[in-house]
Amino acid sequence: MLPHQSSSGSRPLEFHANDIPDLYAALDNLLAQIPRGSVTTYGDLARALGDVKAARWIGERLLHHDHGPHCPCHRVVRKDGSPGLYVTGDADEKLALLRSEGVTIEDGRVTPDFRADQFATDHPLRSLRELQRRVPHELTLTPPVDEPRTIGGLDVAYVDARTAVAAYVQLDAHTLETLWEATLTLPVRFPYVSGYLAFRELPALLDLADHARREEHWADLVFVDGNGILHPRRAGIAACFGLLSETPTIGIGKTLLCGTVDLAEMPADQPRMIVHDDEPLGAALKCRDASRPFFASPGNLLTMEETVRWSRHCLTDHRLPEPIHRADRLSKRAVRDAGRNDA
Incomplete structure (x- = not known):
């Protein structure tokens, strides 16, 4: 695909299919960074991707993904510390996994401690937003x-x-x-x-x-x-x-x-x-x-x-x-x- 030639005299606006990040892989990479015994939120993951608007997709993705015995998706909760939904359909199972990893649970809630700025990320949505601008x-x-x-x-x-x-x-x-x-x-x-x-x-x-x-x-x-x-x-x-x-x-x-x-x-x-x-x-x-x-x-x-x-x-x-x-x-x-x- 050829770059669009800017009429404003600025650098041409270029776009290629390879410029679009694989957001599925980017999310998997972020999940893998959450340490055992720590908890993050859907919003923090979205901010690490570059836009809090991605939080809804993240929630849906974690409900419908290839889930295995060592999957870290249970380490993601709502911003108020409540567990939210879980891929198995049992939110208590999510809390039990967190408890087994040493996470303190009080009244069915946890305190998220792994925040957006702790992820190693290139914020892929941020670059797309700049392109949109x-x-x-x-x-x-x-x-x-x-x-x-x-x-x-x-x-x-x-x-x-x-x-x-x-x-x-x-x-x-x-x-x-x-x-x-x-x-x-x-x-x-x-x-x-x-x-x-x-x-x-x-x-x-x-x-x-x-x-x-x-x-x-x-x-x-x-x-x-x-x-x-x-x-x-x-x-x-x-x-x-x-x-x-x-x-x-x-x-x-x-x-x-x-x-x-x-x-x-x-x-x-x-x-x-x-x-x-x-x-x-x-x-x-x-x-x-x-x-x-x-x-x-x-x-x-x-x-x-x-x-x-x-x-x-x-x-x-x-x-x-x-x-x-x-x-x-x-x-x-x-x-x-x-x-x-x-x-």
């Missing part, structure tokens, strides 16, 4: 040079936690006829952590974009399942993807990630702006008056006005714009096929 300064939110003749839709679905299917559909921009479609199945090295969706799905989307370009079916404007600048750091997956692929993009969110918008009695023919930190970042739209809204935002190389115009143009009988609806349907079909092949 650069993205908004590199985006170009201007109208496309030419009127799009083709429109694309990108979506990612999951066979399991470690296997993704990326789907792409190309449509005629005016008739919305499907012209071409493709899927790729790829391994996943990064879990879902709130605010970091881009790093879970970008490798698959960029590989699929390269494939579509080689086949000469890359669209002039691409809808991405996920947010554009409608993101706490203005760096949703549609923004990152649009920047790195040098493609005009629109992000389509099914839930409101950030910002405020008045949805009361909202009719389908009146999009409403979403504001975050006093800045308009996207628009809420509906297919029909009775439909649930979706949330569109520019990714790259597109204005807010064009984002709303093309989002409305691509609405038919489905809740979401047709490029996203068809890419979603294609990815789910590929996941079902993969499941049947594994049976």
Whole structure:
């Protein structure tokens, strides 16, 4: 993948699949550092990874991992010292293991003593967050040079936690006829952590974009399942993807990630702006008056006005714009096929 050439004159923003850390391996490394007789918290592990937002994923991961007789996962508790859930389903077993290692337990609680700053770590999420902070300064939110003749839709679905299917559909921009479609199945090295969706799905989307370009079916404007600048750091997956692929993009969110918008009695023919930190970042739209809204935002190389115009143009009988609806349907079909092949 080529680096994006910065228009600001700063060092080019580079991104490669190898830049994404294996967070599963990073967590295992941290767990191995907790000494016998010591206890840490989910939050401390998350801070050692670089962002406390990872605490929820850590809790879920420790409930569903390859657990052996010498696994140190029992040395992780909640911030109040209560044991929390345990992989075996028995929290008392967790406390019994801690007691056998010399940890003092009072009223079913322990005192965490191994804190975030005691881990040897390179804080992998911190470097990704720094990369996200650069993205908004590199985006170009201007109208496309030419009127799009083709429109694309990108979506990612999951066979399991470690296997993704990326789907792409190309449509005629005016008739919305499907012209071409493709899927790729790829391994996943990064879990879902709130605010970091881009790093879970970008490798698959960029590989699929390269494939579509080689086949000469890359669209002039691409809808991405996920947010554009409608993101706490203005760096949703549609923004990152649009920047790195040098493609005009629109992000389509099914839930409101950030910002405020008045949805009361909202009719389908009146999009409403979403504001975050006093800045308009996207628009809420509906297919029909009775439909649930979706949330569109520019990714790259597109204005807010064009984002709303093309989002409305691509609405038919489905809740979401047709490029996203068809890419979603294609990815789910590929996941079902993969499941049947594994049976």
